[in-house]
Amino acid sequence: MVFFEVENSPWIAEMKVANQVHPNHSDSLFDGKKHYVACFKxxxxxxxxxxxxxxxxxxxxxxxxxxxxxxxxxxxxR
Known part of the structure; x- marks a missing residue:
């Protein structure tokens, strides 16, 4: 297995933008989040x-x- 941390993840940025449709959205909900990738066979x-x-x-x-x-x-x- 190979394990990576994605720095400056575009996925987290996309999640932040997508979440803006919710009335209680706050960018701070994504503070401290990290993006990891684990590659198996x-x-x-x-x-x-x-x-x-x-x-x-x-x-x-x-x-x-x-x-x-x-x-x-x-x-x-459901």
């Missing part, structure tokens, strides 16, 4: 967050994490 994962830490997960824990996130997306879509 066949997959690229990108994330925007304020903090991050490295952890080791078993296959079962990864599956449970993904299933939980998918369930959240399904609930939000």
């Amino acid at each position: 066949d997959v690229k994962f990108e994330s925007v967050c304020r903090s991050m830490s490295e952890v080791t997960l078993s296959s079962e824990e990864v599956v449970a994490l993904v299933v939980g996130q998918l369930e959240e997306l399904e609930t939000e879509a």
Whole structure:
């Protein structure tokens, strides 16, 4: 795996502009956010967050994490 931090991320800038349609928007909501890219053999994962830490997960824990996130997306879509 190769891991990068994107400095002066255009993605964060785009997120800030897109969020301006909301009445409670504030540019400060994006203060301290960082853009990370993790490149695996066949997959690229990108994330925007304020903090991050490295952890080791078993296959079962990864599956449970993904299933939980998918369930959240399904609930939000309803």
